[in-house]
Amino acid sequence: MQNPQPDRQLRPVDLAREHGLSTQAVRNYEEAGILPEAERSVHGYRGYTPLHAAALRAFLALVPGHGHGTAASIMQAVNRDAVEDALWLVDASHAQLLDDRRTLRAVEAALADLSPVPPERGDTFVGPLASRLGVRPATLRKWERAGLVRPRRDRRTGYRVYGAADVRDALLVHQLRRGGYRLEQIVPMLDQIRTAGGVAPLGSMLRDWHARLSARGRAMLAGAAALAAYLDHRAGRGRG
Structure with missing residues (x-):
């Protein structure tokens, strides 16, 4: 012009x-x-x-x-x-925005699948779970120290054993981390899920996430x- x-x-x-x-x-x-x-x-x-x-x-x-x-x-x-x-x-x-939108959809899908969870099915160990998530085993141990995942210990070997509920929590943590949430923000979310027995407490978080992506x-x-x-x-x- x-x-x-x-x-x-x-x-x-x-x-x-x-x-x-x-x-x-x-x-x-x-x-x-x-x-x-x-x-x-x-x-x-x-x-x-x-x-x-x-x-x-x-x-x-x-x-x-x-x-x-x-x-x-x-x-x-x-x-x-x-x-x-x-x-x-x-x-x-x-x-990056498109990837963040995909991440949000993945989080919503993960939340939709949170329950019911068979209590004793799909046991795995730290190495295979870390490989599945694409993180280092040290990352899973860090999440455990933060109270985000709670694997039990094998009585004979002392190894960490992740049940289906633990795998579910690890998947959710991984998705929320990709969504930009800090560990200290995720802890109360998981506590709410465990206490309430469902994902309803996360509804406001998801709405806020949608709003932030739309604003961007x-x-x-x-x-x-x-x-x-x-x-x-x-x-x-x-x-x-």
Whole structure:
């Protein structure tokens, strides 16, 4: 899109006010490569333009969906004319969101299968269970110390024996860990399941998880629109 009008000069405070930022934050963003380099007056003052304003809008719109670090990397790539690198980063974030949605569905499926559980069927040991989950045996022992899994000990060998309920708990812990939950957050969830005899106490957690993923998806849409506007601005300025 052509931009026939010459870019008017803007001060750092003009960019800062639009977003409730400090002028130092705007300068920091420029120094970090998030904004394109500004021209300097003979006295050393920065002269920003609507292009810089579009860059700042794009960056701030990208942050909620992609995180500060990835948003910064996207803008830095664009500003060094590595647009394909920037789009790769955008695609990677979308792929991660899709993977997180799949993880949530897997957690819901795991929760749906929590009961009834035969008390003495499907016994296994730490090595095979760790292999099934794709974790190290030390991870299962760490979960045990945290109270997340409670294998019994074989009376003769002393080895840990994971019954069907233990395997179920380990699968659930693994899925929740993939969903970003810390061990100390998972402990009360499992305690609630064991006490209540069901998964109803996790309903609010799942609803919150869905809401967070939806918010991230919508934020990515907003970020994409702002980034597209910035790319159009850069292209129009380059042809004008």
